[in-house]
Amino acid sequence: MTRADPTQRARRSGAAEHVGLRVALDPLAWILALAGFFDGISDNWLHAALLMGAAVAVWWDAWLEETGRASPDAPPLVPRGIPVGRRRLAVLVGCTVAVLYCVVVGSFERYTWPVTVAILLPATVGLVASWRGPLYDRATPPRVSRLSVLGWSTVLVLAGLWELGALLLQPTLQLGSSDHPTISYMMDTVLAGHLGRSVTLLAWLALGWWLLGLAPAGPVPRPGAGTQAAEVGEPGSAPGGEPGGEAS
Amino acid sequence: MSSHDVTIAGYVLVVALAVALEVAAVSGRVDVQGLGTVLSRVMRHRAGRIGMVAAWAWLGMHFFAR
Numbered sequence: 001m002t003r004a005d006p007t008q009r010a011r012r013s014g015a016a017e018h019v020g021l022r023v024a025l026d027p028l029a030w031i032l033a034l035a036g037f038f039d040g041i042s043d044n045w046l047h048a049a050l051l052m053g054a055a056v057a058v059w060w061d062a063w064l065e066e067t068g069r070a071s072p073d074a075p076p077l078v079p080r081g082i083p084v085g086r087r088r089l090a091v092l093v094g095c096t097v098a099v100l101y102c103v104v105v106g107s108f109e110r111y112t113w114p115v116t117v118a119i120l121l122p123a124t125v126g127l128v129a130s131w132r133g134p135l136y137d138r139a140t141p142p143r144v145s146r147l148s149v150l151g152w153s154t155v156l157v158l159a160g161l162w163e164l165g166a167l168l169l170q171p172t173l174q175l176g177s178s179d180h181p182t183i184s185y186m187m188d189t190v191l192a193g194h195l196g197r198s199v200t201l202l203a204w205l206a207l208g209w210w211l212l213g214l215a216p217a218g219p220v221p222r223p224g225a226g227t228q229a230a231e232v233g234e235p236g237s238a239p240g241g242e243p244g245g246e247a248s
Numbered sequence: 249m250s251s252h253d254v255t256i257a258g259y260v261l262v263v264a265l266a267v268a269l270e271v272a273a274v275s276g277r278v279d280v281q282g283l284g285t286v287l288s289r290v291m292r293h294r295a296g297r298i299g300m301v302a303a304w305a306w307l308g309m310h311f312f313a314r
Binding site (some may be wrong): 105116134138141147169191200209214 | 250251252255257258259261262265266268273278279280281283284285286287288289291292294295296297298299300301302304305306307308309310311312313314
């Protein structure tokens with residue numbers, strides 16, 4: 001067994017430092033961590049724990065990616081080729097459970113432990129599912145245009161700034177104002193009653209399901225190829241491993 | 249026009265901009281993709297999925313949970 005010479009050791013050490021730095025500077029993890037920090041100092045420690053946990057998960061994933069130890073995504077939870085009858089039955093059962101959940105949880109008062117636990121349940125399932133892999137077997141969309149990135153980023157930033165402006169124009173951060181209503185302030189009226197809470201919960205669940213369903217399972221379809229080109233487990237295929245590299 | 253109206257108008261404007269982008273994406277006349285396509289692209293990696301789902305989970309907690 002030969003020992004590495006000092007130059008090699010220094011090179012390895014330098015590479016490890018670069019990996020550590022790249023992981024530490026992961027922008028998404030920092031956004032989640034900062035959001036968690038500000039939620040924490042606002043005395044929302046449970047919200048902070050969720051965001052911090054997500055930040056740690058993103059850092060951990062980045063570390064695994066950088067060190068070449070990342071495990072591939074699991075196959076889609078809903079594979080192709082399920083008989084229509086079975087699929088319809090699953091949708092029917094899922095919708096019934098969701099509606100029952102919303103009716104029951106909607107009867108709970110906001111900001112109480114029962115509703116907190118009831119929200120944490122699907123939230124945890126969603127986060128675990130997002131770590132595991134995609135929900136459906138769908139192809140990765142091709143690289144999006146600069147105009148798309150610019151347009152949707154503008155919408156997101158404008159919405160955030162407008163909400164922040166309204167929040168800062170309130171009498172205090174905790175006290176809402178009709179003159180400068182935030183989305184939360186406007187939602188207070190909706191969420192005051194059972195029906196409003198149930199409908200909002202249903203919309204929240206539907207949004208989560210839609211988001212999870214957007215995660216692609218396969219590479220970008222080749223021009224002229226059908227959707228079958230995106231079959232999971234195709235030899236040599238990796239999620240997002242299309243030519244052209246990073247985008248959006 | 250009161251402060252309340254101006255604030256609401258701002259939200260409506262943002263929503264209108266989002267709807268216009270989505271309509272432009274569906275029409276195919278402009279080189280712009282819909283929100284679903286953009287988010288799908290973001291969610292092709294595990295980190296993107298976690299980020300998006302964490303935002304969704306936080307939204308539910310913000311409106312309901314302690």
